[in-house]
Amino acid sequence: MEKIKQLLRSSNFKLTPQREVVLEVLLENEEGHLSADDVYMLVKKKVPEIGLATVYRTLELLSELNIIQKLYFGENVARYEFRSDSDDHHHHHLECINCGKVEEIDEDWLGIIEEKVEKQYDFKVIDHRLTFQGICSRCKTKDN
Amino acid sequence: MEKIKQLLRSSNFKLTPQREVVLEVLLENEEGHLSADDVYMLVKKKVPEIGLATVYRTLELLSELNIIQKLYFGENVARYEFRSDSDDHHHHHLECINCGKVEEIDEDWLGIIEEKVEKQYDFKVIDHRLTFQGICSRCKTKDN
DNA sequence: GTTTTTGCAAACAATTTGCAGGGAT
DNA sequence: ATCCCTGCAAATTGTTTGCAAAAAC
Numbered sequence: 001m002e003k004i005k006q007l008l009r010s011s012n013f014k015l016t017p018q019r020e021v022v023l024e025v026l027l028e029n030e031e032g033h034l035s036a037d038d039v040y041m042l043v044k045k046k047v048p049e050i051g052l053a054t055v056y057r058t059l060e061l062l063s064e065l066n067i068i069q070k071l072y073f074g075e076n077v078a079r080y081e082f083r084s085d086s087d088d089h090h091h092h093h094l095e096c097i098n099c100g101k102v103e104e105i106d107e108d109w110l111g112i113i114e115e116k117v118e119k120q121y122d123f124k125v126i127d128h129r130l131t132f133q134g135i136c137s138r139c140k141t142k143d144n
Numbered sequence: 145m146e147k148i149k150q151l152l153r154s155s156n157f158k159l160t161p162q163r164e165v166v167l168e169v170l171l172e173n174e175e176g177h178l179s180a181d182d183v184y185m186l187v188k189k190k191v192p193e194i195g196l197a198t199v200y201r202t203l204e205l206l207s208e209l210n211i212i213q214k215l216y217f218g219e220n221v222a223r224y225e226f227r228s229d230s231d232d233h234h235h236h237h238l239e240c241i242n243c244g245k246v247e248e249i250d251e252d253w254l255g256i257i258e259e260k261v262e263k264q265y266d267f268k269v270i271d272h273r274l275t276f277q278g279i280c281s282r283c284k285t286k287d288n
Numbered sequence: 289g290t291t292t293t294t295g296c297a298a299a300c301a302a303t304t305t306g307c308a309g310g311g312a313t
Numbered sequence: 314a315t316c317c318c319t320g321c322a323a324a325t326t327g328t329t330t331g332c333a334a335a336a337a338c
Contacts, residue, residue: 014292014337036328051295056328072216076302077327094267105265113253114276121249122281123238129275132258137266158312158317180303195320200303220327221302 001027004067011065021047022058026068026082033071033079033102073102073131096136103136145171148211155209165191166202170212170226177215177223177246217246217275240280247280 004023008015025042026034034042040055059080062068068080073095079102084091090108095101114125148167152159169186170178178186184199203224206212212224217239228235238247258269 012292016293016337018294049295053296053329054294057293060329070218072218072220074214074216076216076220076222078220094261094265096267097270103265103267105261107260109257109260116251116253117238117249117276121238121247122284123240123247123276124279124284125276126241126278128277130272131274132261132267132269132272134270135268140266140268156317160311160318162319193320197304197321198319201318204304 007065007067013061018043018047018050018054019058019061021050022055023062026062026080030082031104033073033081035077035079037077039080071129074133092130093132094136095131095133096139097133098135098139101136101138151209151211157205162187162191162194162198163202163205165194166199167206170206170224174226175248177217177225179221179223181221183224215273218277236274237276238280239275239277240283241277242279242283245280245282 001023005015005020008019013019021043022039024046025039029038029042032038036052036056036059039059040050040052043050043055059068059070063070063080066083069083070078070080072078073093074097090106090110092105092107092109094103094105096103110128110130114128117123117125145167149159149164152163157163165187166183168190169183173182173186176182180196180200180203183203184194184196187194187199203212203214207214207224210227213227214222214224216222217237218241236249236251236253238249240246254272254274258272261267261269
């Protein structure tokens with residue numbers, strides 16, 4: 001948290017209460033895959049006079065600073081999550097097509113595959129995104 | 145193409161000229177990752193009086209029949225591509241963050257990984273989506 | 289005191305929906 | 314004749330922008 005504030009300051013952005021609250025909400029829901037609107041709702045509980053546009057602008061800003069990243073799952077709604085600290089990216093998603101829940105898993109699986117991509121396709125890999133769609137354990141047992 | 149028409153008929157949907165043209169366009173641009181609007185533009189050249197809503201409805205229909213599938217790359221615009229015939233899904237994307245081009249690659253890499261997911265996370269995998277972001281070979285040589 | 293940032297409302301873009309007319313069976 | 318499908322326009326949804334006032338440094 002402190003280093004994020006540091007980063008903001010050093011990039012000549014001002015540390016406003018609104019930005020702090022957005023960060024706070026993101027930290028409190030780290031596994032949440034929140035949409036801009038989700039963040040807005042949560043932030044509004046703490047600072048009711050905040051505007052939706054400010055939330056969007058803050059999320060945009062944090063994305064540009066590479067603090068968070070914007071993802072799309074099955075819908076056309078952007079969701080945001082913290083970018084992992086390390087520059088290797090071993091972090092994937094399990095998306096339940098029944099209940100819509102998105103779970104995170106953290107495994108180092110794609111290292112060899114990335115190498116193959118770089119060699120076979122002459123493609124410089126910077127990041128990747130891996131999502132599995134299926135039925136989560138809870139929905140499997142509920143059997144609906 | 146014929147089997148698709150068959151499938152439509154057997155699901156009690158009518159094979160209208162509009163639907164045929166949409167399919168035609170999709171087939172002609174199989175590697176294109178077209179958005180609804182792209183399809184609309186292309187279809188309009190053949191059948192100028194077609195409506196955008198019809199295109200959306202047709203794409204929706206084809207998605208439900210599992211003929212095509214709806215994907216989101218970095219933006220909030222849905223793009224559509226044919227679903228591979230086989231029920232194994234060995235088909236991934238290379239998305240260039242410089243020129244925006246999306247290339248397809250067809251490799252069987254995730255079989256073992258899917259098994260791990262099923263076991264370790266008790267998650268029934270139905271499909272997956274793997275996209276690599278990076279710099280494509282053309283942009284690498286152009287060096288801009 | 290400047291320069292950013294905010295909140296509001298209006299603008300925008302992608303997609304969906306309601307509905308009356310048209311077409312296929 | 315019925316039921317499905319289309320085209321149009323209006324409605325919705327998610328996101329962005331213009332601008333004057335307010336806040337940060």
